[in-house]
Amino acid sequence: MISKTITLTGHNYIGTTPSAKGSTTFQTFNPQTNSNNPTVFHEASSEEINRAVALASSAFEQFKTIDGARKAAFLRAIAEEIMNLGDDLIDTYCSETGLPEGRAKGERGRTVFQLQSFADLVAEGAWVEATIDTAIPDRTPAPKPDLRRMNVPIGPVVVFGASNFPLAYSTAGGDTAAALAAGCPVIVKSHPMHAGTGELVASAISKAAQRTEMPEGVFSNLNSSGIEVGQQLVQHAQVKAVGFTGSIKGGRALLDLAAKRPEPIPVFAEMGSINPVILLPDALKTRGIELAKTYANSITLGTGQFCTNPGLLLAIEDPSLDAFINTLASELLEIAPSCMLHPNIKKAYDTNKERLTSQSEVTVIAEYTESLQTNYAGQVISKVTGSQFIANPTLHHEVFGPSSLIVVCKDKQELESVVANLEGQLTGTILGNNLEINEYNYLLSLLSNKVGRIIFNGVPTGVEVCPSMVHGGPYPSSTDARFSAVGTSSIKRWVRPFSYQNWPNELLPIELKNENSLGILRLVNNVLTNDHI
DSSP states (O other): OOOOOOOOOOOEEETTEEEOOOSOEEOOEETTTTEEOSOOEEOOOHHHHHHHHHHHHHHHHHHTTSOHHHHHHHHHHHHHHHHHTHHHHHHHHHHHHOOOHHHHHHHHHHHHHHHHHHHHHHHHOGGGOOEEEOOBTTOSSSOBOOEEEEEEEOSOEEEEOOSSOTTTTTTTSHHHHHHHHHTOOEEEEOOGGGHHHHHHHHHHHHHHHHHTTOOTTSEEEEOOSSSHHHHHHHHOTTOOEEEEESOHHHHHHHHHHHHTSSSOOOEEEEOOOOOEEEEOHHHHHHHHHHHHHHHHHHHHGGGGOSTTOOOEEEEEOOHHHHHHHHHHHHHHHHSOOOBOSOHHHHHHHHHHHHHHHTSTTOEEEEEOOSOOOTTBOOOEEEEEEHHHHHHOGGGGSOOOSSEEEEEEESSHHHHHHHHHTOOOEEEEEEEOOHHHHGGGHHHHHHHHTTEEEEEESSOSOOOOOSTTOOOOOSTTSBSOTTOOSSSGGGGGGGEEEEEEESOOGGGSOGGGSTTOTTOOOEEETTEEEOSOO
16 A cells, blocks of 8 residues: 545546536535534536536547457456545545545445456447348348347446545546446545545546546546535437436436436436345245344345345245244344434435334334434334235335344235335345245345345345446436446446448458457357357
8 A cells, every 4th residue: 555645626527637627615514523524525517517527538539449458458448547546535535434444445445346346348349239240141032131230339438426435436446447348437426424435536547547648528527515516417419328325306307307308318227126035934934043143234234325225124924933033133232323314314224214214103113212412313224014014105214224024924926925025126135944934935026126136045235346346226226227337247338239331351340350360259250159251
């Protein structure tokens, strides 16, 4: 680690140029000390927004043609420059989130790993999914043309930083890494809760762009304390796609805004989820106590501020379920509360928790009621019957924080009805023994219709970064269930298919030429091969 003192400026990055022309200013907040951090940030002006988009649009014409090796070098340089920020990045992260140093370092490691994973992907080259159908000129009644298809980047992308992941889902996070890997310039709308962390990472990306001679405007970072900067970006004619991680309200607003443009553009938003967990009877009988202890930790992990927090536990009434609930309640109250990301998030948690627990049919099983430090959240477990859950839509809403609702169903059929009435979710979890799974095939089928990922005998918290991960799901967990927001497959959000017909071999992109000098796997006349043609 290289540790040095870096002074935050509060400026935007318009390409590689720091800029502070806006008159609106704001500060980030330290929830642990309950006070403002010292740096004053300048919100991007309309002039700066237009300049950043113009640069990105110009950069796209060059960046989209840069080969995989050079893009890989750029991504690796970003990872190196992030590590070169040393303890300054960690200290700033902690001061703006209230999260511990271990979480900050872990998230930094994940961010760097994501960048390196995309670097490996584009360096190898097969991600473009090259497909070739060679000509048959003497085919009757009409000749067959030579057709060659590959994925190409769609253009400048706007990425919205996430409140709960200042590194892994923000400035140089998964959306940014995937878009840059695809060949799309990125404009980040930095999250106001961690603008300092965003500025440091933006400085690292700027240095990496200069080191590797990327076109000016391949990356910009814009500050904003409200929604106006984001609105202007989404409505800008030269922006071609949007990435967002956050609330259903925020994601839906961006989706609607993008759809109303003269040229509608895709918004890939990963939004709220209550991540149902189904506890099957045999598992409760044989491992109920163990599972209760595991889920007490999962519900409170990171103060419940994960998009995959287990907010809903579903089971059939049984004495073993009662034992599980009792253990879960006692274990939960033994866990020390922790700090939330911001007073506004704590306020929203208290409001949503009160809305849930004040429903007449809801019974509070356990709630941490001892004295709390400022901005700390007290965990709560509540209970409701299956029929009451189905009848009350309020109970289906996410409570962002350390809260979970237990739904007690009278029988298997009611459990199936509860799952059938769920909205789209990021994850679903089955806690069961192998032999009983076959008795619940219909339930599993219903659950698979509602989620992007099913976990067996685990916890939903924790999202592995790998090609097989699906972090997305049916609406409203995400705006397009066909794509993942995590893993190298997420690059597909920022590309479109493009075909060349009857083009001379020497004029084709290297990925589609007969020689296949990259040695990548291609689908040639319906056969997967890395041979030349």
